[in-house]
Amino acid sequence: MYKYPLFELNFDYQESEAIINTINSRWISTGPKTEEFENLFAKMFSVKHAVATSNCTVALHLALQIVGVKRGDEVICPSLTFVATCNAIRYLNAIPVFADIEGVDNPTISTTDIEKKITSKTKAIIVMHYAGFACDMNSIQILAEKYQLKIIEDACHAPLSEYHNQKLGAIGDVGCFSFFSNKNISTGEGGMIVTNNKDYYDHARLLRSHGMTSMSYQRSVGHSTEYDVVDFGYNYRMDDIRSSLGIVQLNKLKSDLEVREKLRSHYISELYNCEKIVIPFLNKSHFSSNYIFPIYLKGYTEIKRNYVRQILSGFGIQTSVHYPPVHKFTVYKEFTSYLPETEKYFCGTITLPMHSRLSTDDVIYISTRLKEILS
Numbered sequence: 001m002y003k004y005p006l007f008e009l010n011f012d013y014q015e016s017e018a019i020i021n022t023i024n025s026r027w028i029s030t031g032p033k034t035e036e037f038e039n040l041f042a043k044m045f046s047v048k049h050a051v052a053t054s055n056c057t058v059a060l061h062l063a064l065q066i067v068g069v070k071r072g073d074e075v076i077c078p079s080l081t082f083v084a085t086c087n088a089i090r091y092l093n094a095i096p097v098f099a100d101i102e103g104v105d106n107p108t109i110s111t112t113d114i115e116k117k118i119t120s121k122t123k124a125i126i127v128m129h130y131a132g133f134a135c136d137m138n139s140i141q142i143l144a145e146k147y148q149l150k151i152i153e154d155a156c157h158a159p160l161s162e163y164h165n166q167k168l169g170a171i172g173d174v175g176c177f178s179f180f181s182n183k184n185i186s187t188g189e190g191g192m193i194v195t196n197n198k199d200y201y202d203h204a205r206l207l208r209s210h211g212m213t214s215m216s217y218q219r220s221v222g223h224s225t226e227y228d229v230v231d232f233g234y235n236y237r238m239d240d241i242r243s244s245l246g247i248v249q250l251n252k253l254k255s256d257l258e259v260r261e262k263l264r265s266h267y268i269s270e271l272y273n274c275e276k277i278v279i280p281f282l283n284k285s286h287f288s289s290n291y292i293f294p295i296y297l298k299g300y301t302e303i304k305r306n307y308v309r310q311i312l313s314g315f316g317i318q319t320s321v322h323y324p325p326v327h328k329f330t331v332y333k334e335f336t337s338y339l340p341e342t343e344k345y346f347c348g349t350i351t352l353p354m355h356s357r358l359s360t361d362d363v364i365y366i367s368t369r370l371k372e373i374l375s
């Protein structure tokens with residue numbers, strides 16, 4: 001175990017209590033707690049509809065399906081993301097078309113490169129708000145309008161992050177969130193689809209539960225006695241045990257993000273003067289969830305960067321790399337592309353610990369060790 005892990009759960013007695021209460025209620029699958037979680041989520045994220053799912057990977061799958069992506073359609077996506085973003089495209093036998101990032105100081109998808117990749121087959125764009133910082137949504141929305149494309153936001157990093165007073169995830173056609181254990185909201189596994197479009201919402205709810213017109217809970221409370229199957233759906237449901245965890249976590253989210261924001265500014269003041277380090281998003285003013293704290297080491301090769309990580313590990317500091325580019329993975333060989341900025345960023349990036357249990361002293365310790373190693 002690391003003395004300074006990348007992430008720690010912000011759980012206390014409230015999470016244990018919530019789970020026990022749900023178990024004692026004798027309803028543990030999708031039911032009243034999931035509905036409460038969805039309603040609270042929609043309210044906090046200022047969006048009309050929210051549908052809880054078993055994880056974000058399936059949320060992305062549903063999102064692409066409900067906006068109408070079909071076999072052979074092209075979907076533009078980043079390569080600097082978790083592989084699930086792109087896998088969701090392939091579940092529908094659609095074609096992932098990778099776009100580069102803006103640059104090492106703004107590693108979100110490049111609008112210029114998106115436009116270069118648009119063809120007559122392009123149906124949608126998936127954006128990913130890296131580290132919790134907003135993609136350039138204004139210019140992406142202008143493109144989407146011009147070429148009649150749908151926008152899916154992979155907002156896994158960005159709960160309550162903002163962009164011109166709008167919440168990320170609620171700007172495009174559909175937004176997707178993850179509650180995997182190391183995310184800002186942790187339920188072990190879990191996800192959420194948000195949308196302002198009632199048709200998308202209805203479709204997502206149907207597909208989440210086998211295309212059935214009612215779920216067990218509605219039948220158990222007598223709202224319905226039979227069902228039809230009107231679409232070819234899946235079992236992508238969230239259960240009430242996890243939803244009750246989600247409610248507690250949502251109520252803690254704001255204070256968790258405030259701590260993270262302070263920690264980011266401490267990191268910045270410690271590392272700002274180190275000429276070898278680029279801190280991405282330094283000039284961004286919109287509120288960010290700070291899901292992770294990545295830095296970029298100027299001119300580093302992958303080997304040299306890994307050497308730095310190894311020494312940090314010796315000091316008990318866990319680091320990560322967000323992300324090995326998807327277009328370089330073996331299973332993406334046939335979809336690969338030339339993405340110089342993504343590849344450059346990958347070689348030099350290191351993610352440092354970031355979570356609300358981290359202290360200012362921890363940040364100073366980690367930054368001091370890092371600066372020693374680099375000098």
Ligand SMILES: *Cc1c(COP(=O)(O)O)cnc(C)c1O
Nearest residue numbers: 055056057082084156178179180
């Ligand atoms: C975590 C994550 C996912 C996948 O979420 P799961 O809930 O684990 O399926 C997808 N995209 C990004 C950017 C993520 O960080």
